[in-house]
Amino acid sequence: MSLIKVSNLTFGYDGSSDNVFDNVSFQIDSAWKLGFIGRNGKGKTTLLNLLMGKYEYGGSIESSVDFKYFPVEVQKNMWKSNVIDVMEREFPDYELWKVVMELNLLDMEADILYRRYETLSLGERTRVMLAYLFSSDNSFLLLDEPTNHLDIEAREAVKKYLKEKKGFILVSHEKDFLDDCVNHILSLNRSTITVTKGNFSLWWENKKRQDIYEIGQNERLKKDIKRLEEASARTRQWADKAESRKIGYNPVSEDRSIGTRSYIGEKSRRMQQQRKNMERRQQRHIGEKRELLKDIEENKELKLFPLKYHKEILVNVNKASIAYGDRRVCGNISFTVNNGDIVLLRGGNGSGKSSIIKMILGEVRPVAGNCTVSSGVKISYVPQDTSFLKGGVGEYAQKQGVEVSLIMNLLRQLDFSREQLGKNMEDYSQGQKKKVLLAASLCSRAHLYIWDEPLNYIDIFSRIQLQELIKKYKPNMILVEHDKSFGDNVSNKIVSLGAL
16 A cells, blocks of 8 residues: 655646646545546546656656556557467566456456457457456556446446456546445546545535535625625725815814814724725635635536427338348347337447447348338437547538537537637547537437447536436437446337347
8 A cells, every 4th residue: 555646747738728737736545446537628538648657747746556557559460469469568577377367357268368359349358458457566557438338248347346456546437337446536627636535426416515515605705795895885985085074174064173183084094994804805705706616517408409200100120130241240120219219229249239220320231121211300320430520620510511609509518618619629538529429419400319329438427418418308319328327317218139
């Protein structure tokens, strides 16, 4: 057990007008199970890279442990090699018996090490990497969204494993996953970084209470400041009037004796002192007010205006099977999408969920059965891939036929800053890119919304916004999503896809 101390950390990317971190200080214990949360684009991955020593920075990071990062990037030229050869290149100091022991804890057989890396599913690759990372001694692991693209079964396996581990930072946007795996929260807030004990749900309840308190305190101080301003103005007026009478008088109505002049002078002095006291209190209140609301998380309500289709059935899939050459990916699938349906396609990686979406979009044809999309159904589609996003948001909006001001406003509601909106999308985080796709879909009036794993990389706060949006507007939707809690909360029809 040792402390990791971050002191006065300051860092900004070349060419950026603002620093990502300004004089940030905190400390954590290397034995903790630490959940790391924050809005997309706020610097979570940047902080992990700073801990890894990838960038130059101001301040200091003190630690007696080695930092190791997940995911491990495996070069394409190694994909045809056996897993053990790939991992030996990435982890030359590994001990095989320790790796085998970790694989056993992950419910995996050791013979997976002698398969070609390219044959492993995403879930298998994730678990193999975790086995190697946790087999090393004196390491503190930086786990950057290990559940992205994993199906429910693989996520459960990783969750079960991490529940029994310690000594890691876990970047995740899934509430249930964090609740089960961590005992501290490192929160990258709007203007501060805080470390608190407990899981995400405890942090979230405390955060809401703190926000409510700060909002109330802010309103009270605003009223006090306004009252003091009005009182100070009145006192200043009286004091100035009293001051003017010290040096002049009305011979008809005023006594010009020395005693009267002394009384007026003392009254003026007291009035001036009272005014200064009020102004000091006012400035103190203004200072207190400045310290409030810096980290308030305001989940603004998103809006959607779906089109109403004139018939009951929008999509009918009847005993459809899909194959690519000799490889069949799914078979005998039947379901309908009616007006009012939010259909969740659920199944393991490789079970054909994305292929079914492509079939509905007309990009692939079933080899058996049929798929019918009713005439005139307008579809808005959000793919998994974001790599095609280039240039500015405005250019992308115009290509999509979306009003630029509308998508810009929506992205602001999803926590984009004005500076971020001016950048090229190549410089966005993965979560920010996914938000651009979602915002374009939300700006499109459609009969049917098809979203393929929309929550990958999306922060917890935006997930809450999207969940509330779907529950309120209930658009016709086909959804592929491995966040079980989210899927269960928004869908009214589940299509389960099993192995062939």
